[in-house]
Amino acid sequence: xxxxxxxxxxxxxxxxxxxxxxxxxxxxxxxxxxxxxxxxxxxxxxxxxxxxxxxxxxxxxxxxxxxxxxxxxxxxxxxxxxxxxxxxxxxxxxxxxxxxxxxxxxxxxxxxxxxxxxxxxxxxxxxxxxxxxxxxxxxxxxxxxxxxxxxxxxxxxxxxxxxxxxxxxxxxxxxxxxxxxxxxxxxxxxxxxxxxxxxxxxxxxxxxxxxxxxxxxxxxxxxxxx
Amino acid sequence: xxxxxxxxxxxxxxxxxxxxxxxxxxxxxxxxxxxxxxxxxxxxxxxxxxxxxxxxxxxxxxxxxxxxxxxxxxxxxxxxxxxxxxxxxxxxxxxxxxxxxxxxxxxxxxx
Numbered sequence: 001x002x003x004x005x006x007x008x009x010x011x012x013x014x015x016x017x018x019x020x021x022x023x024x025x026x027x028x029x030x031x032x033x034x035x036x037x038x039x040x041x042x043x044x045x046x047x048x049x050x051x052x053x054x055x056x057x058x059x060x061x062x063x064x065x066x067x068x069x070x071x072x073x074x075x076x077x078x079x080x081x082x083x084x085x086x087x088x089x090x091x092x093x094x095x096x097x098x099x100x101x102x103x104x105x106x107x108x109x110x111x112x113x114x115x116x117x118x119x120x121x122x123x124x125x126x127x128x129x130x131x132x133x134x135x136x137x138x139x140x141x142x143x144x145x146x147x148x149x150x151x152x153x154x155x156x157x158x159x160x161x162x163x164x165x166x167x168x169x170x171x172x173x174x175x176x177x178x179x180x181x182x183x184x185x186x187x188x189x190x191x192x193x194x195x196x197x198x199x200x201x202x203x204x205x206x207x208x209x210x211x212x213x214x215x216x217x218x219x220x221x222x223x224x225x226x
Numbered sequence: 227x228x229x230x231x232x233x234x235x236x237x238x239x240x241x242x243x244x245x246x247x248x249x250x251x252x253x254x255x256x257x258x259x260x261x262x263x264x265x266x267x268x269x270x271x272x273x274x275x276x277x278x279x280x281x282x283x284x285x286x287x288x289x290x291x292x293x294x295x296x297x298x299x300x301x302x303x304x305x306x307x308x309x310x311x312x313x314x315x316x317x318x319x320x321x322x323x324x325x326x327x328x329x330x331x332x333x334x335x336x337x
Contacts, residue, residue, distance in 0.1 A: 004262055006282035032332045040329030044322045045233045051317050052240045055293065055310070056247040059256030066259055067247070089324050093317055099288030162261050169278060177278035179261065180268065189260045217229040 001066070001158045001190070002094065003109055005102030007179040009169040012161060016107030023115055024088065030081040039078070046074040047086035051093065054100075058201055066198035069113050069154070072121030072147040073206045077213075077220055080122040087114035108161055112154040121150025121206075126223075134218045144207035151202040152194050159183075159190030241314040245307035248293075252303060290316070 008016075035043070053070040060066075075083035088110050094100040101109045128142035163183030166176040179186065213220050250256075258267060265275045265283055290296075293313035294306060 002259070002262060004283065005285045006276075006279035007261060009278060028332060032334075035329065035333045037329070037333040040326060040333050041230050042233075043329055044325035045230065045237065047321045047325050048237050048318045049233075049240070051321055052237060052244060052314055055244045055314055056240075057251050057256075057259070058247075059251040059254040061254040061256060063256055064258060064260045065251045065256045085328065086325065089321055089328070093321050093324070095286075095288075097289060097317060097320065098293050098313060099286065099291040100293070102282070103286045104282060158261070171277070175274060176272075176276045178276055178282075179279070180272045180274075180276055181261075186261070193260065213229075216232065220229070 001069070001109070001113060001155055001194075002091075002101030003105040003158060003161065004099075005104050007102070007162060007165065008105055008108060009165055009178045010104075011168060012164065013102075013104040013107060016105075016111050016161075018107075020107045020110050020115070023084065023111075027081045027084040027088075031085060034079070035082065043078060043082055043086055046078055046083065047089045050074055050087050051090040053205065054090070054094070056201075058198060060193060060197060064193065066193055068198065068202040068205050069117055069151055070202070070205065071113060071117040072125065072150040072202065073143070073209055075118035075122035075150075076125050076143060076146070076206070076210065080119045083118035083122070084114050087118065108158075112158050112161075116157060117150045117154040120153045121146040124149050130223070134222055135214045139214065139221065140207050140211045143210040144203040147206035148199045148203040152191065152199045155190045155194035155198070156187065159187035162186035162190065237318065241311060241318065244314045245310045248307055248310050249303060 050070040054067050057065040057067050069087070071083055071087050074086050078086070091101060091109050091114060092106060095103050095106055095109070125142050125146035128145060129139045132138040132142070160183065162179045162181060163186030165179035166182045169177040171177065181189075210221060258264070263271065265280060268279070269275050290313055294309050298305060298309060
């Protein structure tokens with residue numbers, strides 16, 4: 001889901017930077033209000049976890065690869081605003097240091113994976129696990145479902161961003177200037193492979209860690225205010 | 227053991243296992259992620275390289291492109307796995323440093 005440089009035209013890349021700046025500002029504001037110094041190591045672990053889990057490319061035999069993002073888990077444990085900051089840092093380091101995701105696409109990639117993914121996942125988890133006891137099976141299931149939906153909404157949006165490009169930018173002869181595939185190909189491809197494979201990876205990882213924490217650190221998955 | 231210590235152990239285990247993310251796609255002959263093709267691959271897929279894409283694709287020269295050292299692309303899978311682990315360690319060191327810095331700026335003192 002890491003859109004590289006050259007796949008989005010300047011309008012789209014610019015638009016997502018413009019959208020992300022106030023989101024990053026809001027994230028800093030909210031996290032500043034709630035973050036305690038003792039939680040900083042957890043925030044660092046969240047970012048490190050998201051970074052390293054994205055290195056586990058899962059193959060579709062003979063086809064493409066994809067990976068989990070870990071973002072819904074970070075949101076469940078630290079809240080969606082802190083998750084937004086943690087995943088943004090992971091994505092920026094991936095782009096600058098390892099060329100994974102374009103620098104012009106940092107806005108779009110952060111919108112999909114550091115904003116939509118943790119927020120959708122967090123609120124679905126919150127709704128599904130409402131009033132469920134900390135050690136209940138419902139909480140594990142809620143985490144899995146939330147992770148599955150979170151990553152799939154993000155993948156769908158990435159598909160839309162890719163697929164819009166031939167409509168927005170093409171030569172007179174009809175050749176695309178940026179991503180050559182339209183919505184009819186990009187959306188089914190991005191959505192399909194995440195619905196079938198990578199969404200399940202995200203779901204299983206998230207559910208397993210929540211299950212582990214039910215025993216090891218139940219306070220971390222207690223219902224939070226806000 | 228504190229839960230953060232357990233988490234750090236988990237991160238180290240993930241770093242050591244990370245080459246699986248390189249070896250498994252290779253083994254199952256899986257190509258690039260969708261929409262993350264290089265110019266050559268696009269040429270094969272659609273018969274041309276979009277002009278704007280060609281211009282922008284080389285915009286940024288990452289120091290360790292694709293979690294590898296430049297010029298090591300042709301080395302064997304064991305070399306690449308080793309560099310993959312080095313990349314994971316480097317990436318995490320930078321990320322953790324950045325998060326502590328951001329945390330210091332944002333966090334309120336006390337518990």
